[in-house]
Amino acid sequence: MSLPRTMRAVLQPSASSTDLTLTTAPLPTPERNSTEHLIRVHACALCAGELLWPKNFPPAKPRELIPCPDIAGTIVSAPEGSPFRVGDEVYARTNYIRPGNARDYTIGVTDELALRPKGLSWAESAAIPVSAETAWQILFIHAGIVVDGDTDIAAAREAWKGKRVLVTAASGGVGMWVTQLLAKLLGATVIGTCGPDNVSLVQSLGAGEVLNYRETNLLEWGARPGNKVDVVIDCIGRKSLEDAWWTVRDGGVVLSIFQPPTQVRPEDYRGEGVRDVFFVMEPNRKHLEEITKLVEQGKCRPMVDSVWPLEQFHEAFKRLDGGHARGKIVLDLSLNQ
Missing domain, CATH: 3.40.50.720 (NAD(P)-binding Rossmann-like Domain)
Incomplete structure (x- = not known):
C-alpha cells in the first residue's frame, strides 16, 4: 500500500517539560531482521503520570518522547515469520524503550501485540492493554x-x-x-x-x-x-x-x-x-491474548471516559490531570481528518 512521507505526532520536547506540541515527522522504519511491525494507529490511550516518566525513569537510550503507550491499529508491514499479517487489527501496550503511539504510524513487536477483541470500537480496544x-x-x-x-x-x-x-x-x-x-x-x-x-x-x-x-x-x-x-x-x-x-x-x-x-x-x-x-508492568502478548478471550466472552469490559481528536491532545491531558476520569481517555486519530 502507498504510505505518506510524513505523519502527525504529539511530542514532549524534553524530559523536564510537559508542554506537548503537535508536529510533523517522518514515518518510523522497522528495523530489518527484527520482530518490529509498522502499524497504522487508529486510537491510542493516555496513561496517568506518563509525562513524568522520562524525568523519573529516563529511557535507557535517547528517543523521541511521544506519549500514549496503548495502541489499537492495523498492521501495515510485518517481518518474515510473524504470526500477524498485513491488515490484521491489533492492540498493545508498547514498550517504554520506544516512542509512544500518539502519532499516525508506530512500531509494535511480536511479543507485545495481540489481535484486538471482536465487537469493540477502536477507542474501546485502545482503552484495554496497559490497565x-x-x-x-x-x-x-x-x-x-x-x-x-x-x-x-x-x-x-x-x-x-x-x-x-x-x-x-x-x-x-x-x-x-x-x-x-x-x-x-x-x-x-x-x-x-x-x-x-x-x-x-x-x-x-x-x-x-x-x-x-x-x-x-x-x-x-x-x-x-x-x-x-x-x-x-x-x-x-x-x-x-x-x-x-x-x-x-x-x-x-x-x-x-x-x-x-x-x-x-x-x-x-x-x-x-x-x-x-x-512492580512495573511489562508488555506481554500471552497475557493480552488471555484478556482478549475474557473480553470476547463478556466476562470483563473496558470503559472509555472520553474520546478526542489528536489535535485536541491538550484538552485530553487536561481531563486526565483533573483526576476525575471514569475509565480511559482516548485519542482517535481518524477524527478531524
Whole structure:
C-alpha cells in the first residue's frame, strides 16, 4: 500500500517539560531482521503520570518522547515469520524503550501485540492493554496468591476464593480491571475505594463493599472487627497507601503499582509477616491474548471516559490531570481528518 512521507505526532520536547506540541515527522522504519511491525494507529490511550516518566525513569537510550503507550491499529508491514499479517487489527501496550503511539504510524513487536477483541470500537480496544495487563500481572503473578504465571483460571479461582481484597482507586484505569477480574472471574470479596460520584460504578464492577474516601478513614475502618483484608492492591499511593497498611491482616500482602509500599509504611505499624510488593508492568502478548478471550466472552469490559481528536491532545491531558476520569481517555486519530 502507498504510505505518506510524513505523519502527525504529539511530542514532549524534553524530559523536564510537559508542554506537548503537535508536529510533523517522518514515518518510523522497522528495523530489518527484527520482530518490529509498522502499524497504522487508529486510537491510542493516555496513561496517568506518563509525562513524568522520562524525568523519573529516563529511557535507557535517547528517543523521541511521544506519549500514549496503548495502541489499537492495523498492521501495515510485518517481518518474515510473524504470526500477524498485513491488515490484521491489533492492540498493545508498547514498550517504554520506544516512542509512544500518539502519532499516525508506530512500531509494535511480536511479543507485545495481540489481535484486538471482536465487537469493540477502536477507542474501546485502545482503552484495554496497559490497565488490563497490569491487573492481570497483579493477580496472576505479583500478589503471590497463585503459582507465578499460572494462567489456569480454575486454579486461580480456587486460590483467590474467600480472600478479602482492598482495592484503592477502584474506579481508575487499573482499579476497575482489578475489581472486575477479582469479583467476577476469581470470586474474591472486593472492597473498593473511590469518590462519591463513582460508588455505583464500582458496585457494578462487582465490589462487595465500596468506601467513599471522602467519608471513610481507612485507619479507622481497618480497626473495626472483621474488616481486615488478606491483600491490599493500591493504585494511588501516598496517603491512601499509608492508611491502607492498617487494613491488612498479619501474613497478608500490601501491593502497590504507584510506589514501594515501605516508603509510606506508618512508623508505629506493628503488623507481622506482611509482604510488600511493588512492580512495573511489562508488555506481554500471552497475557493480552488471555484478556482478549475474557473480553470476547463478556466476562470483563473496558470503559472509555472520553474520546478526542489528536489535535485536541491538550484538552485530553487536561481531563486526565483533573483526576476525575471514569475509565480511559482516548485519542482517535481518524477524527478531524
